[in-house]
Amino acid sequence: MADINRSITPVNNKNIMQPTKEYRNSEQVPFDFRDASKVKQTTAESSLSGQHNVIREDGSTAGFFEILHDPDVSSAFLKNIFLLREIVGILPLNNSAQTEEMKALLDKLVLTPEEIAGEMMKQEDISTIFKGGIFDMLRDLTIENSSNQDFSTAVTNLLKAINNESSKSSIFESVEANFESLKGNLGLSSSFSEKIDDLCKKIADFRASTNNLMNIQDEKSITAQFAKLKSEIFSFFKDAESSVLYNGDISKTFSLITYNLSRLSVSTDAVPEAFTKLLEMIDDGDKKENLTNALLKFLDDNKHVSSSKTMNALTELLKAQSENPDMKMINSDSMEKIIHSLLSSPCNFTPLLHFVVPVEYEDIQASAEIWVNPDGEDDVSDPKKDSRYTHILAVFDIQDIGNFEVELFVEDKNIDLTVLCPQEHTEFFKKSVSDIRNGVKDSGYKLKSINVDEMKEPRSLIEVFKSLPLRRQGVNVTV
Numbered sequence: 001m002a003d004i005n006r007s008i009t010p011v012n013n014k015n016i017m018q019p020t021k022e023y024r025n026s027e028q029v030p031f032d033f034r035d036a037s038k039v040k041q042t043t044a045e046s047s048l049s050g051q052h053n054v055i056r057e058d059g060s061t062a063g064f065f066e067i068l069h070d071p072d073v074s075s076a077f078l079k080n081i082f083l084l085r086e087i088v089g090i091l092p093l094n095n096s097a098q099t100e101e102m103k104a105l106l107d108k109l110v111l112t113p114e115e116i117a118g119e120m121m122k123q124e125d126i127s128t129i130f131k132g133g134i135f136d137m138l139r140d141l142t143i144e145n146s147s148n149q150d151f152s153t154a155v156t157n158l159l160k161a162i163n164n165e166s167s168k169s170s171i172f173e174s175v176e177a178n179f180e181s182l183k184g185n186l187g188l189s190s191s192f193s194e195k196i197d198d199l200c201k202k203i204a205d206f207r208a209s210t211n212n213l214m215n216i217q218d219e220k221s222i223t224a225q226f227a228k229l230k231s232e233i234f235s236f237f238k239d240a241e242s243s244v245l246y247n248g249d250i251s252k253t254f255s256l257i258t259y260n261l262s263r264l265s266v267s268t269d270a271v272p273e274a275f276t277k278l279l280e281m282i283d284d285g286d287k288k289e290n291l292t293n294a295l296l297k298f299l300d301d302n303k304h305v306s307s308s309k310t311m312n313a314l315t316e317l318l319k320a321q322s323e324n325p326d327m328k329m330i331n332s333d334s335m336e337k338i339i340h341s342l343l344s345s346p347c348n349f350t351p352l353l354h355f356v357v358p359v360e361y362e363d364i365q366a367s368a369e370i371w372v373n374p375d376g377e378d379d380v381s382d383p384k385k386d387s388r389y390t391h392i393l394a395v396f397d398i399q400d401i402g403n404f405e406v407e408l409f410v411e412d413k414n415i416d417l418t419v420l421c422p423q424e425h426t427e428f429f430k431k432s433v434s435d436i437r438n439g440v441k442d443s444g445y446k447l448k449s450i451n452v453d454e455m456k457e458p459r460s461l462i463e464v465f466k467s468l469p470l471r472r473q474g475v476n477v478t479v
Contacts, residue, residue: 108313134294161270378467420455
């Protein structure tokens with residue numbers, strides 16, 4: 001039998017520190033509730049969460065907060081449009097037809113003095129669909145039934161259904177644009193590139209055959225087609241996720257496409273069902289009839305196509321610049337400023353009306369960019385009780401004269417006006433105060449105060465509209 005060695009002393013690692021038992025006195029208080037010195041202090045209400053408001057190092061994505069903090073957003077946008085016109089004029093592209101196309105688009109951007117008022121009305125008209133007609137009636141009904149939460153919910157559901165029904169075309173366009181972006185990221189793979197082209201064609205064919213899901217003859221068949229199309233798209237996503245080309249940008253694009261597809265509904269019953277539930281809560285027969293007629297008129301007449309000369313030309317310009325490799329070389333910094341400024345137009349984060357007014361009069365180029373906060377009382381340090389304010393910022397750039405900023409607080413028919421201008425023109429405008437008052441007098445408004453001062457440097461949107469950052473602070477509650 002083999003010998004078995006007996007292990008007498010266990011092998012221990014002498015470097016291990018043996019824990020010592022902590023001595024605790026049962027009569028000692030573990031900590032004092034009254035001593036708050038070690039409690040981590042909360043962030044002050046005026047401070048912001050900066051880590052969520054940064055520009056990525058590669059410059060590909062800018063946070064909304066940084067955009068609002070950038071003074072160039074409100075001072076350099078329209079100047080860059082005029083600069084692009086000059087560059088295109090002296091730097092022909094390889095294709096003369098493309099050069100002429102670019103010139104034509106830039107010329108369309110510029111207005112004559114006679115077109116200013118009409119253009120501003122058109123830009124205001126395309127800012128939202130929820131105005132006039134049926135929406136004024138819904139506002140009145142909501143006020144009458146303000147104590148009925150179910151009524152407000154019914155109105156909200158109807159507005160959501162109308163918005164989803166009206167935005168189907170733009171949702172499809174967004175999906176197609178996202179696939180074009182994917183082609184740039186996955187184009188190194190011929191199989192992925194071919195699959196993207198195939199999916200884009202199927203999406204375009206489906207859009208055309210259903211008129212953006214607005215003309216559905218056989219709902220069951222269309223539902224099956226749409227389900228099959230989505231299945232192919234998600235299957236492509238799964239294959240791409242296992243590729244070495246897959247990265248964070250592609251993942252975000254997949255998420256955007258998935259979200260947009262979730263907003264599309266084949267059913268045409270969403271608006272009728274929401275409207276029927278709302279009518280059941282209205283007792284007045286005349287109001288029911290008027291509301292029904294208003295909805296039918298809205299659905300028949302509403303096309304929601306921008307007729308703004310400037311905005312349509314700007315959209316075509318950005319599209320041409322992004323699609324053509326020669327045009328991409330034309331002052332990309334100017335195009336970036338233009339896109340940044342467009343991002344400051346109405347959205348969840350910047351609920352401001354936004355107007356773009358580039359003007360050419362004889363040989364003088366001038367421009368204005370205007371932001372309007374209809375809830376201006378949020379920007380007033382000490383607003384009057386139950387008063388409503390409109391807060392307006394207009395930034396002017398006049399060739400050979402300089403930059404101006406005009407800020408207005410409008411309360412009822414009373415206006416508080418601030419004019420910031422180049423130093424050499426300050427005295428002139430101070431002497432023109434009486435002329436400004438006379439010019440406003442016939443409009444029905446009254447200038448309560450006029451302040452003229454030197455504009456030392458451009459202000460960012462967040463400096464002017466002080467209520468904007470409050471939307472980034474989360475829920476203001478005490479637990």
